[in-house]
Amino acid sequence: MARVRDSIMKAAQSGFTVLIEGESGTGKELVARAIHWNSARRSGQFVNVNCAGVPRDLVESEFFGHEAGAFTGAHRRRIGKFEQARNGTLFLNEIGEMDVSVQAKLLRAIEENRIERLGGGSPIAVDVRFIAATNRNLRQAVAEGLFRQDLYFRLNVLTIRVPALRERTDDIPALARYLISRSGKEKEPAVLGMTLEAESILCQYPWPGNVRELRNVIQSAIAMGSSEFIEPKDLPRELFERSPGTRYEITMDEAVREVKRQYLIDAVVESRGDWAKAGKMLNLHLKTVPRMLDKLDLSHLKKLSFRD
Numbered sequence: 001m002a003r004v005r006d007s008i009m010k011a012a013q014s015g016f017t018v019l020i021e022g023e024s025g026t027g028k029e030l031v032a033r034a035i036h037w038n039s040a041r042r043s044g045q046f047v048n049v050n051c052a053g054v055p056r057d058l059v060e061s062e063f064f065g066h067e068a069g070a071f072t073g074a075h076r077r078r079i080g081k082f083e084q085a086r087n088g089t090l091f092l093n094e095i096g097e098m099d100v101s102v103q104a105k106l107l108r109a110i111e112e113n114r115i116e117r118l119g120g121g122s123p124i125a126v127d128v129r130f131i132a133a134t135n136r137n138l139r140q141a142v143a144e145g146l147f148r149q150d151l152y153f154r155l156n157v158l159t160i161r162v163p164a165l166r167e168r169t170d171d172i173p174a175l176a177r178y179l180i181s182r183s184g185k186e187k188e189p190a191v192l193g194m195t196l197e198a199e200s201i202l203c204q205y206p207w208p209g210n211v212r213e214l215r216n217v218i219q220s221a222i223a224m225g226s227s228e229f230i231e232p233k234d235l236p237r238e239l240f241e242r243s244p245g246t247r248y249e250i251t252m253d254e255a256v257r258e259v260k261r262q263y264l265i266d267a268v269v270e271s272r273g274d275w276a277k278a279g280k281m282l283n284l285h286l287k288t289v290p291r292m293l294d295k296l297d298l299s300h301l302k303k304l305s306f307r308d
Contacts, residue, residue: 001163001168001171004031004160004161004162004163007158007160008031008034008035008038008160009038010158011035011158011160012034012035012036012038012039013039014158015039015040015041015129016157016158017110017129017130017131017132017154017155017157017158018032018035018130018131018132018157018158018159018160019131019132019133019134019138019155019156019157019158019159019160020032020131020132020133020134020159020160020161020162021133021134021135021138021159021160021161021162022133022135022161022162022163022164023135023164023210024135024209024210024212025165025209025210025211025212025213026162026163026164026165026210026211027162027210027211028093028133028135028162029048029091029093029133031133031160031162032046032048032089032091032093032131032133033046033091035089035131036088036089036091036129036131039089039129041087041088041089041129043087043088044085044086044087044088044089045084045085045086045087045088045089046085046088046089046091047081047084047085047088047089047090047091048091048093049062049063049081049090049091049092049093050093050094051092051093051094051095051096051097051098052093052094052097056099056101056102059098059099059102060102060105060118061074061078061080061118062080062081063080063081063082063105063106063109063115064080064082064105064109064115064116064117064118065077065078065079065080065082065083065115065117065118066078066080066117066118066119066120067117067118067119067120068119071118071119074118074119077117078117080115080117082109082115082126082128083115083124083126085126085128086126086127086128087127087128088128088129089128089129089130089131090128090129090130090131091131091132091133092106092130092131092132092133092155093132093133094133094134094135095132095133095134095138095155096134096135096136096138096141096146096147097136100145100146100147100148103147103148103151104148104151106151107148107150107151107154109126110130110151110154110155111154113125113126113127113128114126130155132155138152138156139152164207164210165207165210165211165213165214166206166207169203169297169300170297170299170300172199172202172203172207172214172300173199173202173203173300174300175211175214176194176199176202176214176218177193177194179214179215179218179219180192180193180194180218180222180230183218183219183222184222186222187222187223187225189228190228191222191225191228191229191230192228192229193228193229193230194221194229194230194231195229195230195231195232196268196269196273196301197231197232197269198221198229198230198231198232198234198235199300200265200269200301201232201235201239201240202214202217202235202239203265203298203300204261204262204265205239217235217236217239218230220236221234221235221236257296260292260296261296261297261298263282264278264282264289264292264293264296264298264301265298265301267281267282267289268289268293268301273301275287275289275290290302
């Protein structure tokens, strides 16, 4: 995420089109907003269009607007998203879901910085910075004829990939603490944090819904908890369950690594952070325990404190 942050700042300093790639729930919109608010266009509007949520027959009206009487039901002029984003940023969220029939018109507008309202007779110049996001593999979509190649290359000037939460498990404790600080005050008494055992469970879960799912879990745990610290019993049941059929979806080396990780987590929890005691339990030298935590992507356990 430090690399993502650096990419955001570099993208903000340029006026180039940005393509943000990542699974649903990873925070692609937050990345787009960060680029906008750190750019020279921050005084303009940030206009968000969910391309997956716009009906096919209303896409042109949504993007380019229409004049009164342009079609049945068009009783007055409508200003489209392009004009709303003039001198600002137009965020094309989930661009991969846009119908191919509309992509050519979008490409033309992006390249010419001009649009025509439906029912209008003259082009309108618009000065807009474009940021697109997708949870799909657009290269594959191009190969399958589901996405225009020329539009893909026009959007793919700067690319920022937002990693899935399962790819950055060291971030989970920090994200959880941040989310608790945001929502914990809404509970009486306020929720101040979570136990090491609860954090360990969060770090073992694959998070298919990414940060969005983590936020929901934290909010649920805050609501269901009965103390100032979230405990394992406050977490949803699905975090403790393994989905069927996963046994052979990883290699033997990965399975061994997971067993080692679980042994370390259990030893650290039971020893309450006492490296000598944890090492004795695992038949390891006390100095080996923190080194193995680093090697197995469990370094966050070294930073946690235990409650009496």
